[in-house]
Amino acid sequence: xxxxxxxxxxxxxxxxxxxxxxxxxxxxxxxxxxxxxxxxxxxxxxxxxxxxxxxxxxxxxxxxxxxxxxxxxxxxxxxxxxxxxxxxxxxxxxxxxxxxxxxxxxxxxxxxxxxxxxxxxxxxxxxxxxxxxxxxxxxxxxxxxxxxxxxxxxxxxxxxxxxxxxxxxxxxxxxxxxxxxxxxxxxxxxxxxxxx
Amino acid sequence: xxxxxxxxxxxxxxxxxxxxxxxxxxxxxxxxxxxxxxxxxxxxxxxxxxxxxxxxxxxxxxxxxxxxxxxxxxxxxxxxxxxxxxxxxxxxxxxxxxxxxxxxxxxxxxxxxxxxxxxxxxxxxxxxxxxxxxxxxxxxxxxxxxxxxxxxxxxxxxxxxxxxxxxxxxxxxxxxxxxxxxxxxxxxxxxxxxxxxxxxxxxxxxxxxxxxxxxxxxxxxxxxxxxxxxxxxxxxxxxxxxxxxxxxxxxxxxxxxxxxxxxxxxxxxxxxxxxxxxxxxxxxxxxxxxxxxxxxxxxxxxxxxxxxxxxxxxxxxxxxxxxxxxxxxxxxxxxxxxxxxxxxxxxxxxxxxxxxxxxxxxxxxxxxxxxxxxxxxxxxxxxxxxxxxxxxxxxxxxxxxxxxxxxxxxxxxxxxxxxxxxxxxxxxxxxxxxxxxxxxxxxxxxxxxxxxxxxxxxxxxxxxxxxxxxxxxxxxxxxxxxxxxxxxxxxxxxxxxxxxxxxxxxxxxxxxxxxxxxxxxxxxxxxxxxxxxxxxxxxxxxxxxxxxxxxxxxxxxxxxx
Numbered sequence: 038x039x040x041x042x043x044x045x046x047x048x049x050x051x052x053x054x055x056x057x058x059x060x061x062x063x064x065x066x067x068x069x070x071x072x073x074x075x076x077x078x079x080x081x082x083x084x085x086x087x088x089x090x091x092x093x094x095x096x097x098x099x100x101x102x103x104x105x106x107x108x109x110x111x112x113x114x115x116x117x118x119x120x121x122x123x124x125x126x127x128x129x130x131x132x133x134x135x136x137x138x139x140x141x142x143x144x145x146x147x148x149x150x151x152x153x154x155x156x157x158x159x160x161x162x163x164x165x166x167x168x169x170x171x172x173x174x175x176x177x178x179x180x181x182x183x184x185x186x187x188x189x190x191x192x193x194x195x196x197x198x199x200x201x202x203x204x205x206x207x208x209x210x211x212x213x214x215x216x217x218x219x220x221x222x223x224x225x226x227x228x229x230x231x232x233x
Numbered sequence: 234x235x236x237x238x239x240x241x242x243x244x245x246x247x248x249x250x251x252x253x254x255x256x257x258x259x260x261x262x263x264x265x266x267x268x269x270x271x272x273x274x275x276x277x278x279x280x281x282x283x284x285x286x287x288x289x290x291x292x293x294x295x296x297x298x299x300x301x302x303x304x305x306x307x308x309x310x311x312x313x314x315x316x317x318x319x320x321x322x323x324x325x326x327x328x329x330x331x332x333x334x335x336x337x338x339x340x341x342x343x344x345x346x347x348x349x350x351x352x353x354x355x356x357x358x359x360x361x362x363x364x365x366x367x368x369x370x371x372x373x374x375x376x377x378x379x380x381x382x383x384x385x386x387x388x389x390x391x392x393x394x395x396x397x398x399x400x401x402x403x404x405x406x407x408x409x410x411x412x413x414x415x416x417x418x419x420x421x422x423x424x425x426x427x428x429x430x431x432x433x434x435x436x437x438x439x440x441x442x443x444x445x446x447x448x449x450x451x452x453x454x455x456x457x458x459x460x461x462x463x464x465x466x467x468x469x470x471x472x473x474x475x476x477x478x479x480x481x482x483x484x485x486x487x488x489x490x491x492x493x494x495x496x497x498x499x500x501x502x503x504x505x506x507x508x509x510x511x512x513x514x515x516x517x518x519x520x521x522x523x524x525x526x527x528x529x530x531x532x533x534x535x536x537x538x539x540x541x542x543x544x545x546x547x548x549x550x551x552x553x554x555x556x557x558x559x560x561x562x563x564x565x566x567x568x569x570x571x572x573x574x575x576x577x578x579x580x581x582x583x584x585x586x587x588x589x590x591x592x593x594x595x596x597x598x599x600x601x602x603x604x605x606x607x608x609x610x611x612x613x614x615x616x617x618x619x620x621x622x623x624x625x626x627x628x629x630x631x632x633x634x635x636x637x638x639x640x641x642x643x644x645x646x647x648x649x650x651x652x653x654x655x656x657x658x659x660x661x662x663x664x665x666x667x668x669x670x671x672x673x674x675x676x677x678x679x680x681x682x683x684x685x686x687x688x689x690x691x692x693x694x695x696x697x698x699x700x701x702x703x704x705x706x707x708x709x710x711x712x713x714x715x716x717x718x719x720x721x722x723x724x725x726x727x728x729x730x731x732x733x734x735x736x737x738x739x740x741x742x743x744x745x746x747x748x749x750x751x752x753x754x755x756x757x758x759x760x761x762x763x764x765x766x767x768x769x770x771x772x773x774x775x776x777x778x779x780x781x782x783x784x785x786x787x788x789x790x791x792x793x794x
Binding site: 071229 | 352353356357360361381384411412413414415416417418419420421537538539543554556557560
């Protein structure tokens with residue numbers, strides 16, 4: 038019989054995949070640091086990070102994307118869940134969430150105006166023009182990282198991308214759940230005291 | 234009632250039942266010390282000689298008494314000097330509330346005199362930390378701090394208070410914290426898991442209980458004995474679990490880990506079921522995890538969900554307080570006996586006795602061995618003392634030879650392995666349990682890391698007994714150098730000061746033993762003396778601690794020589 042050590046996990050848990058963590062927290066200063074040091078301690082790189090408010094006042098949502106094995110990310114998740122001001126941390130694979138990123142592209146207006154080819158590309162990718170200034174034009178595209186990257190690649194062929202920025206992922210789970218109900222459950226649970 | 238933030242802090246501590254504070258004043262915490270001056274009759278403050286001394290003392294105090302240890306330090310260097318102790322308390326699950334002064338809030342982030350970002354620095358090593366910048370927050374935050382430190386898996390909390398918050402007024406009202414929305418320290422016991430565990434226990438042929446500090450932290454000593462006696466299952470202890478079970482109990486089979494007893498280590502790979510209670514499978518216990526518990530299913534009773542399946546995959550995990558879990562488990566199991574199995578441990582004990590223990594405690598050589606000193610102290614105190622150890626060979630020898638008889642009696646730095654822990658922790662332990670004998674056993678290396686605390690012991694006449702097992706070496710490192718680094722003794726030999734002259738300087742009674750013929754009398758005087766006493770015993774220079782599981786090897790490869 039094989040031992041039960043940390044190196045003996047099932048094959049599927051050892052495969053590196055993209056995971057999205059959704060962490061609901063109290064809106065407190067310093068929490069971002071609290072969460073990131075948990076990754077840092079294990080030398081895990083965060084691929085994308087987004088912090089935002091939620092529909093509930095005083096509750097923030099951290100959306101964190103990493104490449105990891107399931108085994109490793111579950112240990113990190115457990116540690117995040119242990120933080121005092123964390124309400125709940127959830128782990129998702131790609132098929133369990135709706136997610137989007139937003140990208141902004143700054144082009145030189147001169148290139149943009151050269152014929153209609155650039156405009157065609159923008160239309161093809163479902164992007165939109167945010168602003169046209171004398172010097173530069175801003176394009177906006179919402180989608181998966183792959184989609185925003187494809188637009189980048191197409192625009193790049195013409196040169197003239199002056200600046201590019203992409204946001205962290207925002208994601209919502211496909212589960213039927215309301216944050217407020219989750220919080221109500223937390224309030225109700227009797228795990229604040231030991232009853233023996 | 235209108236009071237200053239500083240006074241509100243002291244009043245809050247009194248509301249939490251604090252009777253002792255260990256600390257060291259400085260600029261940014263002066264308003265708090267000024268408020269403390271008016272409360273000297275209500276709360277005892279021990280002025281240590283270094284902030285590290287204060288926090289280790291608070292740790293010792295907490296671990297013997299079960300109460301939250303409290304310490305004060307000023308901003309900047311005062312606060313950073315606490316960090317080692319905070320990290321130690323975090324890994325060894327000791328409830329502490331550390332209060333640090335901070336520069337006034339308008340100077341935060343300006344590199345002001347004695348400003349350090351203690352919130353940032355302490356974040357990875359605290360259970361919770363918080364910076365108070367308004368006096369209004371003090372009562373609520375202090376009540377939260379105590380609730381968090383003490384509940385669930387205990388740990389250290391650091392509260393940083395800016396000087397302006399200490400000065401300004403508030404209306405003081407105190408309400409003890411009873412719940413925090415985002416924090417659920419006591420997982421709800423899953424009865425099904427308990428039944429699954431009971432089934433495994435009833436079916437097992439060669440089961441073994443691993444006792445961790447969680448048993449002590451949840452006061453489950455009685456339930457543990459009941460569980461072991463009803464199931465007939467032998468109990469082995471981790472380093473921090475020591476003293477949860479009396480070493481004289483018929484089902485107690487010894488100490489686990491790198492320098493533990495032979496039986497419990499080798500039997501880990503021969504047993505068919507492990508019931509781990511309030512322990513975390515530290516690498517010093519498991520050795521090579523891929524060759525650990527190779528024939529066993531594992532039941533893990535553990536309050537901290539992040540510990541479950543962290544190192545060792547479990548068959549049944551009971552995520553609950555140890556006491557609560559045992560109370561529920563005991564009625565579900567059958568009354569059984571495992572006499573044959575327990576006898577196998579006894580055979581191992583005999584082998585270990587013949588190969589090691591006999592030679593050490595009945596040592597015929599002139600040179601004194603650590604084991605014989607500890608064994609004599611164990612016999613003389615009948616295992617009833619609180620024993621505080623530092624880190625290294627003397628710690629392992631004490632863990633092996635002191636036969637603990639009462640709970641919460643083994644105070645040592647386990648997870649972090651902090652040299653310098655023992656002397657201050659011992660003085661804190663004596664203050665936490667005034668009526669018990671407290672013996673600090675320390676190496677000549679470790680004592681020099683916090684030797685200044687002799688002044689604290691002397692000033693407050695704290696009746697701790699300090700035993701130096703003095704081999705003029707950093708013995709454990711030297712042992713590894715001998716065994717694994719070709720005898721290359723790189724910077725482990727020390728030219729020590731005269732500890733007796735130093736002790737005289739601190740006005741602490743002392744003695745030295747260099748010859749074996751003087752040992753018995755000296756130990757007797759040491760134990761019987763009322764008040765602090767330092768005994769410097771010169772031991773064999775190059776003694777090795779065995780048994781030993783070489784680092785990274787399987788527990789089955791435990792070496793007896």
